[in-house]
Amino acid sequence: MSSYIANRLLQGVLVLFLVSLLTFFVMYFMPGDPARNMVGQTRVSEVQLEAIREKWSLNDPWYLRYWEWISNVVTGDLGTSMSRPGMAISEMIGEAATMTLRLNALSFVISLSIALPVGILAAVKRYSIFDYFSMFGSTLGVAIPNYWIGLMGIVIFSVHLGWLPPYGSDTWKGYILPVLVLSIEEMAALARLTRGATIEVLSQDYVTTARAKGLSQRLVVVRHVVRNALLPVITLLGYRMAFILSGTIVIESVFAWPGLGRLFYQSITSQDLQVVQAIVLLLTALVVVMNILTDLTYAFIDPRVRVG
Amino acid sequence: MSSTQRSSTTSQPSIAGTSRTASTRDVSLDVDYDVQRNQRVETWRRFTRYKPAILGLGFVSMLVMLAVFSPLIAPYNPDAVDTTLRGAAPSREHWLGNDDIGRDILSRIVYGTRIALLVGIGATSIAVTIGVLIGATAGYFGGKIDFALSRLIDTLMAFPLLALLLTLSTVFGPSLRNVVIVIGCTVWASYARVVRAEVLSLRERDFILAARAVGTTDRAIITRHLIPNALGPVIILASLAVGGIIILESALSFLGLGVQRPTASWGTMLSDGRDYLRNYPHIAIAPGIAIALTVLAFNVMGDGLRDALDPRQKS
Numbered sequence: 001m002s003s004y005i006a007n008r009l010l011q012g013v014l015v016l017f018l019v020s021l022l023t024f025f026v027m028y029f030m031p032g033d034p035a036r037n038m039v040g041q042t043r044v045s046e047v048q049l050e051a052i053r054e055k056w057s058l059n060d061p062w063y064l065r066y067w068e069w070i071s072n073v074v075t076g077d078l079g080t081s082m083s084r085p086g087m088a089i090s091e092m093i094g095e096a097a098t099m100t101l102r103l104n105a106l107s108f109v110i111s112l113s114i115a116l117p118v119g120i121l122a123a124v125k126r127y128s129i130f131d132y133f134s135m136f137g138s139t140l141g142v143a144i145p146n147y148w149i150g151l152m153g154i155v156i157f158s159v160h161l162g163w164l165p166p167y168g169s170d171t172w173k174g175y176i177l178p179v180l181v182l183s184i185e186e187m188a189a190l191a192r193l194t195r196g197a198t199i200e201v202l203s204q205d206y207v208t209t210a211r212a213k214g215l216s217q218r219l220v221v222v223r224h225v226v227r228n229a230l231l232p233v234i235t236l237l238g239y240r241m242a243f244i245l246s247g248t249i250v251i252e253s254v255f256a257w258p259g260l261g262r263l264f265y266q267s268i269t270s271q272d273l274q275v276v277q278a279i280v281l282l283l284t285a286l287v288v289v290m291n292i293l294t295d296l297t298y299a300f301i302d303p304r305v306r307v308g
Numbered sequence: 309m310s311s312t313q314r315s316s317t318t319s320q321p322s323i324a325g326t327s328r329t330a331s332t333r334d335v336s337l338d339v340d341y342d343v344q345r346n347q348r349v350e351t352w353r354r355f356t357r358y359k360p361a362i363l364g365l366g367f368v369s370m371l372v373m374l375a376v377f378s379p380l381i382a383p384y385n386p387d388a389v390d391t392t393l394r395g396a397a398p399s400r401e402h403w404l405g406n407d408d409i410g411r412d413i414l415s416r417i418v419y420g421t422r423i424a425l426l427v428g429i430g431a432t433s434i435a436v437t438i439g440v441l442i443g444a445t446a447g448y449f450g451g452k453i454d455f456a457l458s459r460l461i462d463t464l465m466a467f468p469l470l471a472l473l474l475t476l477s478t479v480f481g482p483s484l485r486n487v488v489i490v491i492g493c494t495v496w497a498s499y500a501r502v503v504r505a506e507v508l509s510l511r512e513r514d515f516i517l518a519a520r521a522v523g524t525t526d527r528a529i530i531t532r533h534l535i536p537n538a539l540g541p542v543i544i545l546a547s548l549a550v551g552g553i554i555i556l557e558s559a560l561s562f563l564g565l566g567v568q569r570p571t572a573s574w575g576t577m578l579s580d581g582r583d584y585l586r587n588y589p590h591i592a593i594a595p596g597i598a599i600a601l602t603v604l605a606f607n608v609m610g611d612g613l614r615d616a617l618d619p620r621q622k623s
Contacts, residue, residue, distance in 0.1 A: 015459060015466055018460070019467070022463065030478065140604065142551075143603040143607055145555050145559065147559065148596035148600070152592075152593070155592070159586050249471065249474070250559045250563065253563060264471055265474065280468070280471055283471065284467055287465075287467075287468070
């Protein structure tokens with residue numbers, strides 16, 4: 001087991017290194033002159049531009065710049081923003097991440113608490129009207145682009161009914177639309193997943209045994225099926241969780257939500273390369289760490305994984 | 309079709325009556341042929357058993373017709389501006405109304421099918437090609453090559469997809485061509501993973517050993533023997549991925565970093581509509597429904613295909 005952990009950690013570090021290199025190069029080849037972008041509309045002389053380039057070490061060869069960046073990142077220093085002078089990137093990301101996290105935590109709780117019971121019930125009552133109805137709903141939920149649901153939500157609840165604000169995060173009412181919109185897609189995917197896992201478990205011998213010894217359907221489901229069906233769902237949740245943060249780019253743009261997705265979008269359109277680099281690296285690091293944790297959990301539960 | 313016609317086109321004895329007198333070798337060919345045909349019939353039967361899949365197939369065929377014959381079907385020029393009809397509500401002349409600068413929305417929706425299908429199918433084809441080649445190479449050679457390629461796959465899969473697409477699109481410049489290429493070159497990792505796993509299990513089978521024993525080159529073993537046998541799960545995965553890619557393209561275009569104006573794409577139409585939600589909400593309604601129906605059609609078709617090709621995975 002310990003060699004498996006070491007192996008998995010080493011792979012993770014390697015992947016993180018590749019990710020940082022790739023991110024750096026994509027930024028490196030970004031068209032346009034970062035120095036000129038920085039000054040924007042202000043009239044500046046070539047000498048001043050040169051001074052800016054010197055200050056941000058834009059003239060250095062790529063390996064020096066990469067080394068400078070990555071050695072700072074490792075010590076926890078993400079640098080300062082180019083387009084918002086003096087702003088520490090870690091601070092900007094911290095504030096934005098809190099807002100994104102709130103949004104996602106809420107929608108996560110909502111989608112879990114609806115999708116799990118629906119998925120299990122649909123599997124237990126397979127081929128029933130409830131099953132067809134809920135699976136139709138989940139197929140629909142995956143197919144409809146969530147940002148469009150957001151736009152329609154604004155038309156109905158903000159423009160026509162005037163119940164909810166169309167954007168912003170100042171009051172609790174501002175949370176309702178973005179949280180619900182985010183939940184729908186997650187819920188749809190999760191319900192389907194749970195149903196599949198439950199059906200799988202229902203066909204196992206130990207379920208038949210449980211039934212044979214006279215347990216009621218209710219007890220069979222609660223004691224034997226649910227617990228075993230949740231296992232694959234939870235592992236998959238681990239993989240998905242890391243991606244949820246990045247899945248909010250469009251939604252945050254629709255609702256002008258001051259989160260990580262919007263910060264990323266603004267930074268990329270204003271070519272604030274340092275910020276883009278930092279966000280991408282952070283999110284991928286999160287994905288890598290979550291994947292390792294999920295794999296380790298899985299290996300811990302299921303010894304067969306360690307060998308393969 | 310008569311038996312004589314069939315044997316003349318396939319140059320194989322095809323019905324029991326003719327092969328009974330033929331040599332043993334011919335009989336075995338005959339059996340192969342029947343098995344193959346039966347399999348195709350069986351696959352089709354399983355596909356059609358899932359009724360929504362037939363609807364999906366029908367809808368996708370309709371979309372293809374719309375895309376191919378857009379100029380004949382669209383009632384107006386999708387780029388013709390009529391300033392007197394700015395934001396006009398649906399009417400008898402303009403079934404879905406007009407957009408913020410007075411273009412006919414229905415015509416733009418019809419032309420938008422071209423972009424959606426082009427990106428959905430184009431990007432998927434690129435991704436499948438790259439993924440299959442890399443996955444087969446990694447699985448067949450193993451060792452260091454496998455390790456390197458697997459880490460490459462891990463790296464790509466670790467990136468938040470939309471963030472990566474937005475970045476690449478900014479670097480290469482947003483355009484229809486670049487959207488197809490950029491999406492195709494970023495989503496291949498899942499195919500590579502599936503093919504690698506499939507090849508790993510096929511590699512040790514007798515028919516591969518036999519091929520190697522008679523001196524078949526690695527290249528021929530991969531392209532002629534391994535890839536065709538590993539293609540089943542790839543087809544399933546690809547058919548289920550087209551819908552997701554169409555949504556990705558629409559999101560990219562919606563954010564202004566995908567297909568550029570004035571090209572009629574559903575994503576840019578939504579982005580146009582977004583600014584007029586208060587006064588002209590109808591602009592944003594039609595493109596969203598178009599995307600949803602298209603993705604739904606591809607997804608149920610994919611479900612049907614999965615049931616047909618891989619009964620074990622039946623949901």
